[in-house]
Amino acid sequence: MNIVGETLATAIPGSVALLYPSLGELISERTGVTNLGTEGSMLSGALAGIAVTLATGNPVLGVLAAAVAGAACAAVHALAVVLRGANQLASGLVIWFLALGVTSVLGSPLNGKIVDPLPALRIPVLASIPGIGPALFDQNALVYAAYLLAPAIWLFLTYTRTGLALRATGERPAVVFAGGHNPTALRFSATTVGGALAGLGGAQLALGIVGNWANGMTNGYGFVAVAVVIFARWTPLGVVAGSYLFGVALALASVIQANGIGVNQYLLDSLPYAVTIIVLVLVSRFGRSNAPESQRDALSETV
């Protein structure tokens, strides 16, 4: 395989692990809830995925458990933020911290246990496209689901009544209420669904890529997801672009390493974070801000 194909093949699974939490964060932020606890939802999803797969031998149940675990974390965040009006950033960090503690305690008996990663399902004709075929169409089911998820969320947010109400919740909750929807319920459910997606991102990391559990294995992906949503300017298709950019930076780091080019491994490891920060900064400066009204305050965007 050439270096482009090689990079792409590595980039896609990693991008998908970020695409899920980013889409989840997008849905949640559209209603006005920033969730740094996404990192915690991912960790819980990763552990639940591995644990249930080990216990039942069925990776499908593992993936479902990951979504449930991620949703549970996010529900706690929603409880604090939506129902109790707590500080969003503090609550998110606390959820992450709790998840870090709980997963490292519950996960310690699983350290070193290996499960078979989700099987690659080769799509007959498409996979034989030279160059990109194997990279795009010889992947696991979570990757294919991710291909469909972003357009589905875009259609949902753009063309359905609930989607409209959901977007309006982040802008003018009073109007949503007057229109017969319940902004509190919308925020709660959007945050929880966002957590379920983050859990799937954790499952993709644990079950789709590495096939085992390691303490703190999400490495800040959940935090990167928050940045991706900002520079995607709260659009699903922007999130796709942002996630793949991060995935390519991640893959470049490992491809450069594997090809023995003399750059230090640890400096390469920081590449995806550095790229994320630089893109975030450039987009914040030169992009038109279309942040949902309630997000401007939440991340203290402007003075």
Add this chain to the structure above:
Amino acid sequence: MSEQLPQVVTPVAAQPRLRMPAWLSWRRLAIVVGAYLACVVVFAAFAAWQGADPGTLLPAMLQSTVLNPTALTQTLLRAVPIGFAALAAVVPARAGLVNVGAEGQLIMGAVAATGVGLAVGTHVPGPLALIATVAAGGVAGAVWAGISAVFRIWFRAAESVTSLLLNFVASDVMLFLIYEPWKDPAGSGQPQSRPLPGDVRLGDLTSTGLNASVIVLALAAVGVWLLLRRTGWGFALRVIGGNPEAARRSALPSWSLLLSAMLVGGLLAGLGGALNLIGVEGQLRPGITTTFGYVGFLAAFLGRNDAIRATLAALLFAAIALSGNGLQLVAGLDGNIVNVLLGSIVLTMLLVGRTQGERL
């Protein structure tokens, strides 16, 4: 004869409502106490589920944190990086900035202190080398925080997100230095930097190993409190943080205030990283900060961004963090279980605490 001023009638709604402080109401007190008790019970149940005898938990935790002089010393020393990280969040918070980057600023403080300590430790007279080492840590922390401040002020990028992501970059920079240029050739298997020469280490003040870094933290807490409460700069920060519009109208120099708040925050975190290095660690190793920066952020939050209260919260969190050792030894639990207790305490506060009027 002075002219009669027209009587100004203030509308009732505009008058501040007089009411009892929220914590004085019995119902409120009962809810708060009940919630924290529930939080402890849930933690004990979780520990019991993990195979610990609930009766041994409290003695084990107290034994490893406060009940003997050595343990108490450990707690005070652990409070240094956490306390400085808390102060690093407190100062920018005054100006309405969210510094979630204390972790990275602690790391960069420790990194710069290691670099300077290794370079000058044996060539320069002791006290001068020590000052240079600590100062390098502070400057590095300030620079690291300054990056987020610049991105915020001139590029409008949310400092909460950039400072958070810079933590991961800082960690990778440190790992690079430990594994490559500063690697200790004598380190058997364990990755670590060369140890700092004795000139740039803090000497013990007591037989239990207490050193001056704890005093520096206490001074810093009082200093920050005075700076925020008793100086014009502190007042201006509060104006800009409380009401940016008013600050603009009164022509406060907003960018220099925001920048200085963030730089002072980073400086404090960098000092914390350097003091922890020269007071406790002695050499750079992976995991030198292990989430102290985040714990500090939560302590600042628990202390409602007041310098003294945040430092006391940091002391409490340092004790909880260290109590993991006791739980590990006596109750046979995973040491990370203390993160569960720490998280539940702040979560309880978020769930039952007064909201800050920032309901969505």
